[in-house]
Amino acid sequence: MTGEGLNADMNSDVGPRWADYDHLQMAAMEDPVPMLQTLRATCPVGHSERFGGFYVLTRYADCVAAALDPRLSNSPDKGPGAGFPSSGKRAAALRVPMHSDDGERHRQFRMQMQRIFSPKFARSLLGEVREICDQLIDGFIETGTCDLADGYSIELPAILIARLLDLPNDRRREFQGWASDLVATANPESLQKMVDYTAELYEERRRNPGADVPSQLLSLEVEGRGITADEWRGMVMLLVLGGLDTTANAGGYIFHMLAMDPALRAWLVEDKSRIAPAIPEFLRLISPVPQHSRGVTEDVEIGGHMFRKGDVVQLNWLAANHDPEKYGDPDSFQAERKTSDHLGFGYGPHLCLGRHLALVELEIMIERVLERLPDYALVEGGTERFPSLNRGMSHLRVTFTPGLKLGQE
Template sequence: MTKLLSLPTTRPAGRPFDPPEELARIREQEPLSRLVFPDGHEGWLVTSHSLVRAVVGDSRFSARHELLHIPLPGPGAMQQPPPAPPGLFIAMDAPEHTRYRRLLTGKFTVRRMRLLADRVEEIAAEQLDAMDRNGPPTDLVEAYAQPIPALTICELLGVPYTDHESFQRHAATVNNHDATLEEQYAAIMAVQEYLQGLVSAKRAKPTDDLLSDLTTSDLTDEELTNVGTLLLGAGLDTTANMIALGTFALLTHPDQLTALRDDPALVDQAIEELLRYLSIAHTGARSALEDVELNGHVIKAGETVALSVQAANRDPEKFPDPDTFDIRRQAGGHLSLGHGIHQCLGQQLARVEMRAAFPALLARFPTLRLDVAPEDVPLRHNSDIYGVDRLPVAWEA
């Protein structure tokens, strides 16, 4: 069996939406491969759709941070993370994870999120009005992609939107591989300290929002602060990158853009295809709690398995012609939002935001175009969440 000395991370030149080419070869030849992690740990890499899905759906593989080795290079990759603090449920297993998840699931149901649709459409329209007033050119990240999820999650949680810029800066720092470990911890602490004060205020004087609602639960202040930190960070960064990178993909695939603009009813299929095709949360990890046989090999207890979501979502065994971006594709079953007990809690909210964002943007500005050459769009190669740092666009005013 081949032993990979590092995880392939270099994307092909001129193809900003495609995973590293080496991942496709690995998936075809050895979808379960040995991998040397940055800290020297010898674990595994899975690249096929069926194997990634099997690992994330198997309770014998743990999501606990203190058991994981980090597969991506970065300041935290040379040491194992500490145990998750109370409330940071994405880094826990059952039954601890179950307690938090059960408390929050009812707050993010399909029905509840769809009730937000009118407000999200209003938010999108307000940003488009501002773009129209200011005129071209503009950075779509700052003018549109960031404000929609930021305003939505701030209103949902009861966090003042006036503070969103500092949250977004801190969220980007946490996911940035070029930041030092000290800078990442400082960013997390800054958000936690802010939310700690907000939680105290909500307990003293509740308002009509999710954080106030959760103060009536059995969560301690520490738990509620960490739950709020998690929801705020996830709500700010991921959907903003999907809107910006998704628009970049549409602008560089004019046939797909025209199809969506001419038939907004395709938006749900387009969203699922964008989630699959872009795979912005591209790499995950799990640690074996016991010896597990997988694909003819034994993964020993304590070994970490790196999960290449981007390779799994381009697996031709699951998605025919997987490297083609096709908004008419039935892309259900992609793994961009996870699978099993850790499937993304806010996935319906993200869909509501994208459902509002893409058709409204294309309808308001039918001549929307990139204002730089595609190769000059600055990409977020140094982050756990892939995307663009800026997306310069213009249109006929």
């Protein structure tokens, strides 16, 4: 069945449970998976009336199909995004290449950026990441208490991105705040500060280029020409937003999961070489970026539903990563599970550019805590989450047996 008939049939299946679905609030829930499982069982292609109305894909196969279909666009010009108010406002203030592009233009930008953020480059930072982690732990290990979110998993990427982009280290938390505000609420003040800062940074790097990543971007060529000032500024904004938020949130959720599962933690402590292979399964379960949205550019059928030009479709990575048709016992951690095709970094042409760097950060972040704070325990009431496009965790307060700073053992 095609055309209006299919759409009419499927619309009758979009139940009222979906009508008030709010993914910003969902991301702040302690465990939104049971709700998503129930909604998928009710209707795997849901429709929310929030944020102007948008559809939600919850099955793994449907999300993959949508991510690969060129008729679903990532550009805010083709659809402002299902509850992604920041996407439209960012595009109006400063267009972000790659994130706002599709097709050949996206491919040209991405190919050059992938050369910079390669697996080899990420692995070359192992020592530096370990050094940062140990310095952070040294700052609190003697006290027996810390905040593994605000004082560790948020701090690591903030410090590392400041170094890679050669940004002032003493302003790293200011940049972190801008990124969180933009992802969570599209805060106009933070947006303007970010836009203004990229303009200042462009002039500075153009006059005094160095070996940092923004300086390397000055020589990029797309469509047979050098990139413009606005394209450069948009790329820097993308690196700041992507580099500061996702890894920080993933780290907080992983540490929370390990605190709640002593057997899993003990298994990793017993053999630290198990950490890196376990990270994809953590990312599948957590899905720190739980969704992305697309605008439909022409009528297309996905998951038994006929979407019309102009519809906004959310690809719910979190629900898809817990799809029992894809993963047996999907809500449990299984170390032996083959999860190379998980959707924790998205899928398709817009697969997370910084995923190799994120894997290195998470590996060392976890390794150092399990080595130096192996008995950490959650403080009652010490975990705080916040509504955001991503699964934001602002605080994860813990206690542990005090230890010594490195070099004092």
